[in-house]
Amino acid sequence: MLSVYLDDSGSHDESTVCVLAGAVSPPDRWERLTRLWVSVLAAFGVTDFHASDCANGGGSFRGWAADRRYDLYGRLARITRRHVAFRTWVAVFMDDYRANFLREKRESLPISICAMGCASRLRPLALGRDIYIPYVFDHAPKAGRIYRVFEDLIRQGKRDFYRMGMLSKGVRVASPPLQAADLIAYETHRYFSDQLAGHRHRRSAFEEILHIKDIGGDFMGAEKLGMLVRGIRERPSERELIAIPADYLTPENCLRVERISSPPSRTPATPGE
DSSP: OOEEEEEEESOSTTOSEEEEEEEEEOHHHHHHHHHHHHHHHHHTTOSOOOHHHHHHTOGGGTTOOHHHHHHHHHHHHHHHHHHOOEEEEEEEEHHHHHHHSOSSOOTTHHHHHHHHHHHHHHHHHHHHHTOOEEEEEEOSGGGHHHHHHHHHHHHTTOHHHHTEEEEEEEOGGGOHHHHHHHHHHHHHHHHHHHHHTTOOOOOHHHHHHHTSEEEEEEEESHHHHHHHHHHHHHOSOTTSOOOOOOBOBOSSSBOOOOOOSSOOOOOOOOTTO
16 A cells, blocks of 8 residues: 655745655555654654745744754655655746746646646556555645645546545644655755756755655646647547656756746747637
8 A cells, every 4th residue: 555645845926846746655654754753853842844944944943053954854854765665746847837828827727737747647656556546635725726636636537547545634744744745845846946047956855855766757847838738639538648758856867957048928828728
């Protein structure tokens, strides 16, 4: 049995990249992660972890010395590496999305693209093991958008196609697996944001995440967004996956992206039209 915990990063306004990432493991590995995670947080005198706050000194980590924040973050990244079996991710480059694929402001669509992409990448994992994978989401209102995408898939009769098990909402502050998914999402978002800003370094925590087996993801820039639009128009059945080749983030072959030019003037087209 496997279960996937999903979280997003960069879905706020003005973000360069919108990311959804999934962390997948069997129950025994989630139990070990939880036990170690809680122990580390207790040693630092905190009960909750939010990756962006810890990395940037916000929220519960306001006033902490940078070395102390980095120490905690690094320890949790190493626990994530050891106890998450698989990961998947989808990142939408918002300049390309806004410039080419929008008739009206619908900022909820990128997270829907991310959600559908993650479901598509998780499907082969479930089929290969002949299982249905339960999905767990944060209960926070912002995360409700993601949950609704998967609810819609089930209402459309696609549970069997995507091999989706039970959908449930967890409380992030009480769920180390959700906090680990948050760390993976944040590090993936930071990697692509840094790349697009011209910074080629890789954060040490991201290097840890790269050692988790990547079952495939998607960087949805202009090329892949174009594939998505053409696929929606041309596929004979909604039950057929759109043929978009997977991207991978691995230590040996880490996808690099760059901002080719300044964003073009908007000549938008809505997917499906």
